[in-house]
Amino acid sequence: MDETPADTAPPPGPSLAGWPALRRLLLTLAILCVVVGCGWAGFTVAERQGIATLRQESNHRLDLFSSAVEGVINRLEHVPATIQLNQDVLQLLRHPRNTGQRRVTSDYLRRLNAHLGSMSVFVLDDRGIVLASSNVDVPDDSRVGEDLSFRPYFLEALSGRVGRHFAIGVHGNEPGYFVSHPIRDGARVVGVATIKIGLHAIDKTWEMLSSQAVLADTNQVVIMSSQPEWRYTSLADLTLDRRVDLQLSRLYNNRRIDRFPLVVQLSVDEDSQVIEGVLPVGQPHHHRARNPEMLVLGRSLDGMDWRLMTFTDLRPTRRQAAVYGFMSAVAAAFVVLLALYLAQHRRILRQRHQAKRMLEEVNAALEQKVASRTQDLTDANDRLRKEVVERERAELTLRNAQGELVHTAKMAILGQLATGITHELTQPLGAIRTLSGNASEFLKRGDLNSLSGNLGIIARMADQMGNIIQPLKGFARKSLPVAVTTDIAHAVGNALFLYGPRMRKEEVDVDNRCVAGQLTAFCDPNRLEQVLINLVGNAIDAMGGGPPRTLTLQASALPDGVPPPHLPAAACPTGWVRVDVLDTGTGFAGGTADHLFEPFFTTKANGQGLGLGLVISRDIVREFHGEIEAADRPEGGARFTLYLPTGPVDPDHAA
Structure with missing residues (x-):
């Protein structure tokens, strides 16, 4: 019987099961179209209304600001026409070399300038030379004798017209609006009267515009702006001929005129002189940033060659329109x-019932899984407790072993010192034996005075032997380390005392610079003595080759706030102390210094050391949160340095 293989079966026909999903998709798209359409319509209407309102408010502020600017300028621009009425001015132009007449005319101009409140008033002859000035007494801005024939306002007045121009002073470097008027003697123009009107009052009125604004002159150069970085920039690209003209006229006092940072394309109504445009988003400028879309409005000021323009950010208006559009959507x-809610209410109830049943099943499975995981966690906690107990036991065993090792090292050092100590005790014992025999003879003879002297000597000998034995008793005592305030000089003295016989025998000179009661460390005194004894013994061994044999011990306090190497300063608020053990031996050959604190490393001959002394010493010092270092001395020999805290150490900052 033939069968058709599964992989060669014909493809199934279109299924009707996909139609409900398609209907839902179409319904969703229709809903989105309705919502988006309503939102876009609301946004568009609100945007148009907002821009219209913004344009109306901006035009009103422009009218007010234009009136203010025109009032500042127009108040004084008629003054040059009246100067020629003064006979002193005409007399000066007729006799320009008359020094007295020049002084009289300058005094008149000074009084006139003070009365008007302008920046300066001056008179030029027909060659452009300043003959009299209101600022004649100002050293940097007198203008008298200055040649201003290159100024456009002079050329226009000389030709019989009224000159009006913005310019920056040549010497004072102060910007101003210059108005010039021809001075006629009969029908001939014999001079020019000029007034410089200050613009400081305009700078104080920018706030009434509530937006960024500029004033541009006839050259389309921004001469004033609410943004200081926009000043003296050109709204349009200047041609080469125009740049040459500006250089010759020095209207901007040789300032470099850069391109205005925003690309402005405006439309100007020639009848109303209204300027309007929209600055698009993302126009490039010299900072290569992105600019917001702006509404640009402007005015041409009556009777002046200036244009006033405002740049109003449209983002607030668009945000407000977006809010209206969002509300519409x-x-x-x-x-x-x-x-949709009313249509799907039944379906939601049915799905809720089904979800509740599924949730109950999931909760049951979850409870079972939680119970299993809880048991695993309990077992893990039990194992962790056992490991903690084992670790505590191991740590206790390690501490006991370390204590035994420290005590063994003490006994080893005492064994090495036994011969010298025995010699130190032999002499007092022999003297005591001889003196006691003499005391018996003196007693038999009844010589009590001699008997008393011998007994006194015996008592001193006993005290001397006690002084020898007492450090050994404290050093050999087996006890737990307890950190207390320890006198460093006392610990150094005990260490040197134990090695006294050996150092005298081997002719080692000792330079002990530690002064009793001067410096203290917060550590166990017995353990500190052991470290010093180990370091002193190593130093004596290193100097066995021959003279000079000099052992130096010194202590010093580190400056406040200066931490020891590899230790934080905050670990010990009271500070740190440094103890140096210096010898004149052979030092550390090769890489010996890098292995000094490794267990069982020693430079001594076989049978003279196990290589554990420095390891134990480092563990003891670190137990008190200190540090030990070793290095070669430049003058020869070795240096071991201990860094110890002078007070309790903060565990949170300890290394």
């Missing part, structure tokens, strides 16, 4: 969703 979405 939300309202449309609410209506649609309300209809």
Whole structure:
């Protein structure tokens, strides 16, 4: 019987099961179109209304600001026409070399300038030379004798017209608006009267515009702006001929005129002189940033060659329009969703019932899994407790072993010192034996005075032997380390005392610079003595080759706030102390210094050391949160340095 293989079966036909999903997709798209359409319509209407309102408010502020600027300028621009009425001015132009007449005219101009409140008033002859000035007494801005024939306002007045120009002073470097008027003697122009009007009052009125604004002259150069970085920039690209003209006229006093940072394309109504445009988003400028879209409005000031323009950010208006659009979209979405809610209420209830049943099943499975995981966690906690107990036992065993090792090292050192100590005790014992025999004879003879002297000597000998034995008793005592305030000089003295016989025998000179009661460390005194004894013994061994044999011990306090190497300063608030053990031996050959603190490393001959002394010493010092270092001395020999805290150490900052 033939069968058709599964992989060669014909493809199934179109299924009707996909139609409900397609209907849902189409319904969703229709709802989105309605919501987006309502939102876009609301945004568009609100944007148009907002821009219209913004344009109206900006035009009103422009009118007010234009009136203020025109008032500042127009108040004084008629003054040059009246100067020629003064006979002193005409007399000066007729006799320009008359020094007295020049002084009289300058005094008149000075009084006139003070009365008007302008920046300066001056008179030029027909060659452009300043003959009299209101600022004649100002050293840097007198203008008298200055040649201003290159100024456009002079050329226009000389030709019989009224000159009006913005310019920056040549010497004072102060910007101002210059108004010039021809001075006629009969029908001939014999001079020019000029007034410089200050613009400081305009700088104080930018706030009334509530937006960024500029004033541009006839050269389309920004001469004033609410943004200081926009000043003296050109709204349009200047041609080469125009740049040459500006250089010759020095209107901007040789300032470099850069391109205005925003690319402005405006439309100007020639009848109303209204300037309007929209600055698009993302126009490049010299900082290569992105600019917000702006509404640009402007005015041409009456009777002047200036244009006033404001740049108003449209982002707040668009944000407000976006809010209206969003509210429109939300309202449309609410209506649609309300209809969908009523249509799907039954389906939601059915799905809720089904979800509840599934949740109960999931909860049951979860409870079973939690119970299993809880048991695993309990077992893990039990194992962890056992490991903690084992670790504590191991740590206790390690501490006991370390204590035994420290005590063994003490006994080894005492064994090495036994011969010298025995010699130190032999002499007092022999003297005591001889003196006691003499005391018996003196007693038999009844010589009590001699008997008393011998007994006194015996008592001193006993005290001397006690002084020898007492450090050994304290050093050999087996006890737990307890950190207390320890006099460093006392610990150094005990260490040197134990090695006294050996050092005298081997002719080792001792330079002990530690002064009793001067410096203290916070550590166990017995353990500190052991470290010093180990270091002193190593130093004596290193100097066995021959003279000079000099052992130096010194202690010093580190400056406040200066931590020891590899230790934080905050670990010990009271500070740190440094103890140096210096010898004149052979030092550390090769890489010996890098292995000094490794267990069982020693430079001594076989049978003279196990290589554990420095390891134990480092562990003892670190137990008190200190540090030990070794290095070669430049003058020869070795240096061991201990860094110890002078007070309790903060565990949170300890290394």
